[in-house]
Amino acid sequence: MSNDQAVRTVPSGAPRRRGFSQHMNEISLFVAIVVLYVVFTTTANGFMSFNNQINILRDAATIGIAAWAATLIIISGEIDVSVGPMVAFISVALAYLLQWGVPTPLAFVLAIIIGAALGSIAGILRAYFDVPSFVGTLGLWSALRGTALFMTDALPVSIGRNDIVDMLDRPVLGVPPAAIIMLILFAVFAFVSRKTAFGRSVYAIGGNPQAAFLSGINVARIRVQLFAIAGAMAAVSGILLLSRLGSGNATAASGLEFDVIAAVVVGGTALSGGRGSMLGTLLGVLVITLIGNGLVLLGINPFFQQVVRGLIIVVAVLANIQAIKRGAARNKG
Amino acid sequence: MIQSANARQNDPVGGAIAALEGCTKRYPGVLALDNASFRVAPGEVRALLGKNGAGKSTLIRMLTGAEVPDSGTVSIDGVALSGSGSARAQEAFVRGVRVVYQELSLVPGMSIAENLFLGRWPRRAGILDYAGMEAEARDAMQRLGLDMPPSDPVAGLSPAERQLVEIARVLLGKPKLVILDEPTSSLAAAEAEKVMAAVKRIAADGIAVIYISHRMNEIRQIARSATVMRDGRIIDTVDVAGADTREIVRLMLGSEAAQAAAVETKARDKVVLDISGLALAPKLACVSFQLRQGEVLGIAGLLGAGRTELLQAIMGVRAYDSGTICVDGTDIRRPGYRAMLNRGFGYTPESRKEEGIVPLLGVDENTVATDFAAVSRRGILSARRIAEATRDVIARLHVKTAATDTPIGTLSGGNQQKVVIGRWVHAGSRVLLLDEPTRGVDVEAKAQIYAIIRQLAAEGRSVIFVSSEIEELPLVCDRVLVLREGRLMEEFKSPNIDQDAVMAACIAGH
Numbered sequence: 001m002s003n004d005q006a007v008r009t010v011p012s013g014a015p016r017r018r019g020f021s022q023h024m025n026e027i028s029l030f031v032a033i034v035v036l037y038v039v040f041t042t043t044a045n046g047f048m049s050f051n052n053q054i055n056i057l058r059d060a061a062t063i064g065i066a067a068w069a070a071t072l073i074i075i076s077g078e079i080d081v082s083v084g085p086m087v088a089f090i091s092v093a094l095a096y097l098l099q100w101g102v103p104t105p106l107a108f109v110l111a112i113i114i115g116a117a118l119g120s121i122a123g124i125l126r127a128y129f130d131v132p133s134f135v136g137t138l139g140l141w142s143a144l145r146g147t148a149l150f151m152t153d154a155l156p157v158s159i160g161r162n163d164i165v166d167m168l169d170r171p172v173l174g175v176p177p178a179a180i181i182m183l184i185l186f187a188v189f190a191f192v193s194r195k196t197a198f199g200r201s202v203y204a205i206g207g208n209p210q211a212a213f214l215s216g217i218n219v220a221r222i223r224v225q226l227f228a229i230a231g232a233m234a235a236v237s238g239i240l241l242l243s244r245l246g247s248g249n250a251t252a253a254s255g256l257e258f259d260v261i262a263a264v265v266v267g268g269t270a271l272s273g274g275r276g277s278m279l280g281t282l283l284g285v286l287v288i289t290l291i292g293n294g295l296v297l298l299g300i301n302p303f304f305q306q307v308v309r310g311l312i313i314v315v316a317v318l319a320n321i322q323a324i325k326r327g328a329a330r331n332k333g
Numbered sequence: 334m335i336q337s338a339n340a341r342q343n344d345p346v347g348g349a350i351a352a353l354e355g356c357t358k359r360y361p362g363v364l365a366l367d368n369a370s371f372r373v374a375p376g377e378v379r380a381l382l383g384k385n386g387a388g389k390s391t392l393i394r395m396l397t398g399a400e401v402p403d404s405g406t407v408s409i410d411g412v413a414l415s416g417s418g419s420a421r422a423q424e425a426f427v428r429g430v431r432v433v434y435q436e437l438s439l440v441p442g443m444s445i446a447e448n449l450f451l452g453r454w455p456r457r458a459g460i461l462d463y464a465g466m467e468a469e470a471r472d473a474m475q476r477l478g479l480d481m482p483p484s485d486p487v488a489g490l491s492p493a494e495r496q497l498v499e500i501a502r503v504l505l506g507k508p509k510l511v512i513l514d515e516p517t518s519s520l521a522a523a524e525a526e527k528v529m530a531a532v533k534r535i536a537a538d539g540i541a542v543i544y545i546s547h548r549m550n551e552i553r554q555i556a557r558s559a560t561v562m563r564d565g566r567i568i569d570t571v572d573v574a575g576a577d578t579r580e581i582v583r584l585m586l587g588s589e590a591a592q593a594a595a596v597e598t599k600a601r602d603k604v605v606l607d608i609s610g611l612a613l614a615p616k617l618a619c620v621s622f623q624l625r626q627g628e629v630l631g632i633a634g635l636l637g638a639g640r641t642e643l644l645q646a647i648m649g650v651r652a653y654d655s656g657t658i659c660v661d662g663t664d665i666r667r668p669g670y671r672a673m674l675n676r677g678f679g680y681t682p683e684s685r686k687e688e689g690i691v692p693l694l695g696v697d698e699n700t701v702a703t704d705f706a707a708v709s710r711r712g713i714l715s716a717r718r719i720a721e722a723t724r725d726v727i728a729r730l731h732v733k734t735a736a737t738d739t740p741i742g743t744l745s746g747g748n749q750q751k752v753v754i755g756r757w758v759h760a761g762s763r764v765l766l767l768d769e770p771t772r773g774v775d776v777e778a779k780a781q782i783y784a785i786i787r788q789l790a791a792e793g794r795s796v797i798f799v800s801s802e803i804e805e806l807p808l809v810c811d812r813v814l815v816l817r818e819g820r821l822m823e824e825f826k827s828p829n830i831d832q833d834a835v836m837a838a839c840i841a842g843h
Binding site for chain 1: 650670671674680682687688689690691692693694698699702703704705706709712713714756760
């Protein structure tokens with residue numbers, strides 16, 4: 001977690017050693033990404049090809065957009081496991097809206113509102129009824145997937161020809177719009193997390209909810225807002241999914257929530273709350289995406305890929321925690 | 334007259350179950366125990382008195398083997414403890430020393446019997462022997478006068494009953510010396526009776542009891558003699574029956590306590606807060622008082638007297654049963670916490686670490702969290718304004734920090750506390766409710782906090798200052814109210830805030 005540079009102006013007696021150790025996490029992730037690139041470039045055919053790099057970006061967008069919101073949720077000490085079914089449900093709902101002839105821009109707005117409303121259910125349960133967010137979002141996870149499957153009989157909901165939807169899947173100067181949207185949203189979330197009262201309150205709530213409350217922060221409202229935002233971001237992913245597949249799909253985005261949580265955690269955000277950064281999550285998303293892409297190109301048995309992925313995630317977090325511990329010990333001594 | 338009980342102390346070691354001989358313990362900057370000799374006999378209930386930091390807990394840690402004295406010896410059951418670290422503590426444990434601490438260590442969801450045997454449940458052929466466990470538990474509880482099925486969950490017990498379960502657990506180990514650290518501090522008076530009855534039974538079984546408490550009426554009921562500590566020394570051991578409360582207070586506070594520079598009162602006439610008939614069972618029965626603008630009002634009282642509950646009720650953090658709270662002459666009905674903040678109130682909690690600070694965040698964010706709008710421009714936080722606001726608070730409250738964004742968790746307790754107060758200065762609060770603001774704070778920082786509070790009052794803010802350290806009240810307060818048995822029992826006005834009298838009012842002697 002880093003503060004604003006300009007704030008550091010008070011005369012200092014103690015030597016400052018925070019700069020480096022504070023970014024230890026980001027630096028070690030960056031090194032990990034370089035290592036992954038070197039390994040896959042030398043071993044996997046076509047890894048460095050332009051098309052594959054674009055694929056990586058597109059895959060990263062699927063995880064990333066949801067991961068930005070998930071980072072804030074996890075920093076606040078909560079968890080959201082409903083992402084995958086939420087994305088699938090929204091893609092189905094949007095497909096129906098378009099089938100019914102709702103104007104496309106309006107349908108997009110409605111999809112995002114539906115996502116925010118669904119997300120805020122978990123938020124309200126957490127904030128006002130003390131239902132743990134894991135339970136609330138687990139309920140959503142099951143109910144949304146079930147509803148989407150029930151409505152569609154697990155069949156894709158085709159939307160026919162739609163220029164605006166098609167446009168969302170047409171690369172701009174070779175870059176897929178999903179990647180651009182992901183990066184814009186990254187900038188927005190990074191800004192919000194560091195430069196707004198909302199963002200800083202999220203850190204305060206995760207660091208010590210009681211102290212945050214006694215400081216006058218509206219803890220309940222912020223918790224609801226966080227889950228509403230997560231729902232809205234899942235809706236954005238749902239819109240992009242629809243444009244990529246050309247149909248609403250109740251079975252899509254299966255297991256996405258685990259990729260999202262893995263990316264946030266690999267990115268150095270503490271599951272216990274209060275600590276984490278958007279930049280870390282960006283790097284975490286890249287690590288997760290690169291691993292997935294590289295293993296496919298290497299032609300490893302898809303079942304065994306899951307084993308390798310699991311190992312890499314655990315090892316990455318383990319190494320990260322050790323690095324932070326060593327940094328803390330150095331700072332003390 | 335105080336009749337010294339030294340005669341008992343001069344018994345040969347053979348008569349004592351635990352004895353300290355000339356023990357001295359020095360921590361960096363503090364002489365925690367100064368050539369202390371102490372002795373307690375089987376079947377005796379010994380009260381241990383002394384204000385915070387007098388050395389009571391160091392003495393206890395000597396007896397439990399948790400600390401090794403720099404010089405002197407500690408013997409339990411006639412044998413001197415040797416070694417250090419966990420081996421020493423284990424030795425004291427094996428010889429029968431047990432402590433029941435204030436913080437209860439029960440698992441609420443488990444039954445009384447399971448809690449009594451926590452972690453060493455009796456087994457038969459690898460399966461938990463519930464029948465045996467409950468039979469033994471029933472025995473242990475009946476010894477304490479606790480009559481309920483051992484299969485009942487602890488969650489349903491009253492605080493006093495939980496305390497008794499805790500004591501019963503200790504008794505299962507066949508102890509020779511049981512140390513009770515303020516066992517009744519969280520209990521209402523009627524509840525405390527149960528604990529005291531249990532203590533009498535323990536002593537009747539020939540077990541020595543050291544009873545740390547400041548409630549004189551309890552001490553008079555169960556203890557024959559009381560040892561008073563001050564500044565790491567054992568001042569005297571007196572016969573409780575023959576000693577009057579004022580004299581015990583004098584032993585606790587010492588003679589230097591007499592006169593402290595009184596505050597110059599500048600309180601204005603305007604009443605900002607008017608509390609009448611506030612009740613919150615079981616802690617507060619009927620509390621009424623007024624707070625004026627520019628006034629520092631001290632609330633004195635023992636641990637568990639209901640001081641924190643009073644502040645929390647006013648702030649709307651805790652619901653109360655009845656009574657009215659008027660702010661600026663208007664009855665506010667049920668206060669809500671955020672509404673109280675909007676009325677210009679600020680509150681600093683007693684437990685700074687748990688409720689006061691966000692340790693990972695910087696001094697700056699811990700300060701401005703009370704009012705983000707003041708450091709924002711068009712909804713966006715301004716790094717410059719945050720730095721300015723923080724530097725302002727740092728300067729006004731003399732916070733020692735390397736930088737404005739140093740994580741507050743790395744600061745000393747005193748500096749953390751200054752920031753916690755300072756955040757309400759940032760928010761522009763005009764009424765501050767400070768719960769034990771000097772707890773766990775070093776001497777220099779304490780003096781600074783006193784000065785800060787006087788400064789805040791001089792600026793026209795009103796302060797309620799809750800403290801269990803009697804000697805600081807005359808230094809800070811225009812007026813002191815003593816909270817005891819759920820009521821405000823006595824009032825002292827500067828310059829006539831006499832420490833001895835305040836302490837005597839707190840511990841309720843006759």
